[in-house]
Structure formats: C-alpha cells, structure tokens
Amino acid sequence: MCFMGKFWDKIRGIREKRRPYCTAIVAAAGRSERMGGENKLFMDLAGMPVLMRTLRAIDAAELVDEIIVATREDLMLEVADLCNRAGLRKSVRVVQGGESRTASVLAAAVEANPQAELLAVHDGARPLIRPQEFDDLVRRGWATYAVAPAVPLTDTVKTADANGRVTGTPDRSTMYAVRTPQVFQASILKAALQSALEAGAAVTDDCSAVERLGKEVYLTQGDPENIKITTPLDLTLAAAILAGREHEGV
Numbered sequence: 012m013c014f015m016g017k018f019w020d021k022i023r024g025i026r027e028k029r030r031p032y033c034t035a036i037v038a039a040a041g042r043s044e045r046m047g048g049e050n051k052l053f054m055d056l057a058g059m060p061v062l063m064r065t066l067r068a069i070d071a072a073e074l075v076d077e078i079i080v081a082t083r084e085d086l087m088l089e090v091a092d093l094c095n096r097a098g099l100r101k102s103v104r105v106v107q108g109g110e111s112r113t114a115s116v117l118a119a120a121v122e123a124n125p126q127a128e129l130l131a132v133h134d135g136a137r138p139l140i141r142p143q144e145f146d147d148l149v150r151r152g153w154a155t156y157a158v159a160p161a162v163p164l165t166d167t168v169k170t171a172d173a174n175g176r177v178t179g180t181p182d183r184s185t186m187y188a189v190r191t192p193q194v195f196q197a198s199i200l201k202a203a204l205q206s207a208l209e210a211g212a213a214v215t216d217d218c219s220a221v222e223r224l225g226k227e228v229y230l231t232q233g234d235p236e237n238i239k240i241t242t243p244l245d246l247t248l249a250a251a252i253l254a255g256r257e258h259e260g261v
Contacts, residue, residue, distance in 0.1 A: 077101055139253070
C-alpha cells in the first residue's frame, strides 16, 4: 500500500508538471455607471469589498498560477492596496487598463508570464465565482482552447426597432447568457484582441473577439449564482446567495 501510494503521488506529480500555466486576468476598469456613482468594486458585500471577494475566489483556484488586475489609472493605488489587504497567496499585479474592456484585457494579457499557455479572463464584479468552477473552466480551456460558462435563457426574448415595435421572437432554446471566466489559449486571445482593436470592432466580451477570427468557441454549463454586480439590486441578491451558502455550509 505504501508503494502504491508513492506511485500515485508520482503520477499526480507528473500530471501537475504537465498542466498548462494559467494567468487569470481580472477586468476591473469599469465606471459603475448603473450603481449610482459609487464604485461597485469597493462596495461592501457581506463584510468584504466586492473585488476582494473575487480575488480571493480566484486565489483559491488550484489551476491558476498568477493574477493580473487591469484597472483605471486613477484606481491603481486603491486596487493595489486592496490586493495587499486580501492576503492572496498567488502572485498578483495591477496594470493600467485602456479606454475599453478589449484594451484593458489586452494590456493585462501582454503582461502575463511568458510561460502562460492559458489566459482566464474574469469580471472583477463577479465575486460569487466558485474556485472549483474556475478550475473546471481552466481544464476545459486546455481541451478546447476557447471556452466560456453559459446559462440557458429562461425568459422569452424579443427583438425590437428604435420605436419599441417588436420585430421578432428568437428561439430561446438556442440562446444563452454568457459569463466569466472565459478561458483561451494565450496566443489566440492576444491576436483576437489586437485584431479587434485595430479594426475598431465593438465586441462585448472576449469570446466575441475570438469569434471574429473564425475560431471555434465552446460553451459549458455555468453556475446561475455567478452573477455580475451591476446595480444595487444585484448587490442585494449576491448577499442573499452568500447567506444561503453559509447556511448550507458551502
């Protein structure tokens, strides 16, 4: 039994060495325009700033090797202080983002460790991500080179013109709400973001940039609780979710 234990420890060690180096990029350069003027990343969520909760969850993910936070120039010192207070175990750096999300993520991507084969891009305002889900997406990203978590839409969706007149009702069975972290092969994401910037393309997420290059992007089941803090109501909902997890001992 002792021999077999050492054998499997050796196998696990080999697998660990072979796993890809993964850099987590945290997008934290938004303006929080729908939060009534207060920066949502520093707002209290059950006794802790939103961004700190996000960073601690990523820090607990086993398959993340380093964390890079992209933020606005005027917030760099405040974000750096928050990172120091978070007590993170992994290497973490704060870099200046750009005028758009695409520019901010690219700025962080070029600062990633040269060993990084995978880049996992996560919204700073998604503090309810579970470390296990982050790790699962890293594994799927290594297998597919471009993956994102998604939740099937349950509401009926309508399209409308500028006057509010309904123009169609898409089939919701093929529609999903895409979330983060979105995980990509590093070289593919960098090329996609650079191309989108040079073309002035308006992309709403990193998957969209990769899709522009004609690359395949895969979706996997996301956690419905992994919501993005955008409005005061989201903050209330997130606090309720955390209270439920604590009650269940999760």
